[in-house]
Amino acid sequence: MSYSLVTPSPATSVRAYLARLWDEPESRSTLMGLLGVLLIHLFLWLVAPHIFRFDSIEGVAARPHAAPQPFSIELAPETFTKPVTPPPPNRFVEANPDAPDNVPDRTNNFAAQNQQVAQEKPTPDGKSDMPALEGKPSESPPTQIVSGQLTKPIEHIEAQPPVDIQPAETTVAPPKAEQNPLPGFEKREGESKDSYGSNIAKIPEGPARPVAERVEGARDVPLIEGATSIQPAIDPKRPRTRPQVVKQQQVRPAILTENKFGTSNIGNIAVDAKWSNYGAYLQRMIDTVQVQWERILIESKTYPPSGSTVTVRFILNDEGRIAQIVDVVSHSTDQASRACVSGITDRAPYGPWTDDMKAILGTQQVMTFTFYYQ
Numbered sequence: 001m002s003y004s005l006v007t008p009s010p011a012t013s014v015r016a017y018l019a020r021l022w023d024e025p026e027s028r029s030t031l032m033g034l035l036g037v038l039l040i041h042l043f044l045w046l047v048a049p050h051i052f053r054f055d056s057i058e059g060v061a062a063r064p065h066a067a068p069q070p071f072s073i074e075l076a077p078e079t080f081t082k083p084v085t086p087p088p089p090n091r092f093v094e095a096n097p098d099a100p101d102n103v104p105d106r107t108n109n110f111a112a113q114n115q116q117v118a119q120e121k122p123t124p125d126g127k128s129d130m131p132a133l134e135g136k137p138s139e140s141p142p143t144q145i146v147s148g149q150l151t152k153p154i155e156h157i158e159a160q161p162p163v164d165i166q167p168a169e170t171t172v173a174p175p176k177a178e179q180n181p182l183p184g185f186e187k188r189e190g191e192s193k194d195s196y197g198s199n200i201a202k203i204p205e206g207p208a209r210p211v212a213e214r215v216e217g218a219r220d221v222p223l224i225e226g227a228t229s230i231q232p233a234i235d236p237k238r239p240r241t242r243p244q245v246v247k248q249q250q251v252r253p254a255i256l257t258e259n260k261f262g263t264s265n266i267g268n269i270a271v272d273a274k275w276s277n278y279g280a281y282l283q284r285m286i287d288t289v290q291v292q293w294e295r296i297l298i299e300s301k302t303y304p305p306s307g308s309t310v311t312v313r314f315i316l317n318d319e320g321r322i323a324q325i326v327d328v329v330s331h332s333t334d335q336a337s338r339a340c341v342s343g344i345t346d347r348a349p350y351g352p353w354t355d356d357m358k359a360i361l362g363t364q365q366v367m368t369f370t371f372y373y374q
Contacts, residue, residue, distance in 0.1 A: 092282055093130075094144045098249060099270035104129075111273035112283035118267030125264060129272035132262025135255065142257035145271050148249035150291050176217035181210070252290045255372055277354045278361070285350045286369075293343030293371065300335065304373045308332030310340040312371070317364040318357075320349035326366065332373060340371045 022028050090108040095115045102116040107129055119131035126132070131145055273279070297303060310330045315323040322345050330337040353361065 091141075092143065092279060093271050093273050094146075094252070094254075094283065094286070095273050096146045096249075096268065096270050097251060098146075099268045102270075104272040104274060107272040107274060109271065109273040110276045110279040111271070112275065112280045113273070114275045115270040115273045116265065117263045117272045118265040118270045119262050120266070120269065122264045122266050123262035126262045128259070128261050128263055130259050130262070131269050131271060133256050133259040135258045138257045140257070142259055144252070144254035144256060145269055146249055146251050147254035147256060148251040150250060150252060150287055150294075176215070178217040178219050179211050179215035181214055252287060255374075276356075278357050281351070281353070281357065288347050288350065289343050289369065292347050293339060296339045296342055296346075300339065302335065304332045304336035304339075306374055308336060308373045310337050310371045310373075311368060312340050312344060313366065313368045314344060315364050315366055316350075318353040318361075320351045320353070322348045323364060336371075336373060340369070343371075344369060 018031075020027075022031070091110070093109045093111050095111040095113050097113070099115050099118070101114050103114045104116045109129060117129050117131055121132075123132050130142055133142055133145060135142070308331050310328065310332055312328050313326040315326060317323045325341060325345075328337055328341060
């Protein structure tokens with residue numbers, strides 16, 4: 001008996017292998033899972049390009065969209081924009097009130113009015129914001145350019161004018177004039193009418209007049225007979241007011257600081273300065289302190305030593321009140337120090353600050369006043 005072995009074909013072998021796997025339960029479940037995964041991936045590969053396309057499809061009506069509804073947004077100005085505040089003032093100067101009002105192009109000075117720097121005699125190629133001044137040498141820059149006298153009355157103090165009783169005037173008679181007779185008089189000699197003679201002429205020292213005898217007196221007397229002059233009596237305790245040749249300006253008395261380098265602008269003496277509420281407020285306050293300080297010194301009837309100084313540092317709040325006297329540095333007497341402190345505090349409050357002053361200065365400001373006794 002003989003056997004022959006025939007090699008099966010590959011398709012037959014695959015079918016036989018799959019039949020054996022299908023007969024086993026575990027192999028059958030694995031085979032079904034693999035077949036399901038292959039079918040799902042094949043489906044996605046065929047359908048995905050049509051589902052996830054973004055270009056418009058021809059022939060398909062576009063889906064209607066809702067009409068856009070208008071709305072408005074209001075933002076407060078201070079939400080995204082930082083408020084712009086003007087720069088704080090740099091240096092206060094006391095301008096000349098008689099100079100014309102003129103806004104300078106650029107300056108770091110502020111005052112009670114606008115001014116552009118000028119002076120009567122120009123400085124060649126001068127570029128300074130202060131005019132040339134003659135005064136005392138100082139390391140600090142000048143703040144005053146004119147000096148005068150304040151004559152404004154104090155509002156809440158009624159000043160009683162002093163009783164000025166002039167001494168009685170006296171009538172003064174003119175001095176007696178010297179009178180000299182003429183050099184000589186003719187006289188007759190004897191009884192003959194045809195004979196004449198004369199005395200020896202003696203020339204007088206003064207002017208000769210037709211008088212009989214010489215009268216002693218003063219020479220060079222006005223030739224007005226019977227004239228009298230009225231001479232006012234002088235009371236040494238009440239001297240008369242000295243006549244003012246030059247009109248004083250209505251500004252504070254100043255100790256001018258020497259400034260050699262001025263400006264080339266010609267005009268009434270002035271300084272570069274811009275007006276501000278703070279400058280006008282500070283000028284009124286300084287003038288008020290000046291008048292009150294002088295009044296205290298006049299009423300005290302004593303005057304501190306000449307050349308002495310008193311420096312007062314104090315805090316002024318936004319209500320115009322003196323919140324605190326910080327320090328008093330005195331190079332004079334105790335009376336001089338009290339007069340300076342009273343000159344600042346007696347007339348307070350000086351009025352509330354404006355809104356722009358509060359924005360720049362805050363709620364209070366430390367100030368320093370220096371008083372000079374001359």
